[in-house]
Amino acid sequence: MKPTPSASPDPAPAERAGQPPSDQLPIHGLLSYRLSRVANAMSRSAALRYRREFDVSLGEWRTIALLGADAPLTLNKxxxxxxxxxxxxxxxxxxxxxRGLVLRELGAGRTTQLTLTRKGAALYRGLIGAANERDQAFLVCLTEQERQVLDSALDKLGTLARALERAEER
Known part of the structure; x- marks a missing residue:
């Protein structure tokens, strides 16, 4: 007895091997993947420097930097x-x-307001200086025009990413 023909033709050999169709990019070509890889590499090198020079983790650095820029903040914010x-x-x-770097104080209602202590503010000044040095080290490989295009592209991508996130949450 002959096998009955399937409703759809046999996929191309590349598709059978787990490759995307020829009109689609593989993961390493996707913008979000490439941005994530660059951001992760930048974060890993920052984490190594901040741990070595300031004895803080990347999460601690970001917390100190955000409080240094915008305190007081609630934990949620x-x-x-x-x-x-x-x-x-x-x-x-x-x-x-x-470690005596962050101060918790009662705010309005039941909120706790977070600020840097004097010791935390001194650490912030060192960390933000190092972060600005790193920023310049990355930007040096770009022309002024490339920097402007990158800034504009990141703003546009960020706006769209937040809009897509809101749409997905519905």
Whole structure:
């Protein structure tokens, strides 16, 4: 007995091997993947430097930097700005508080306002200086026009990413 023909033709050999169709990019060609890889490499090198020079983790650095720029902040607001969940941020703040770098004070209602202590502010000045040095080291490989295009592209991509995130949450 002859086998009955399938409703759809046999996929191309590349598709059978797990390759995307020829009109689609593989993961390493996707913009989000490429941006993530660059951001992760930048973050890993920053984490190594900040740990070595200032004895802080990347999460601690971001917390100190955000409080140095915008204090006072609530834990929820700080977690949103740092792109961490509230539990992670709570652990980071607890460590920084134990080290005498972050001060917790009661705010309006039941909120806790977070600020840097004097020691935390001194650490912030060192960290933000190092971060600005790193920023310049990355930007040096770009022309002024490329920097402007990158800034504009990142603004547009960020706006669209936030809009898509809101749409997905519905």
């Amino acid at each position: 700080l977690a949103r700005l740092a792109a961490l969940d509230k539990a992670q941020m709570s652990r980071v703040v607890a460590k920084l508080s134990e």
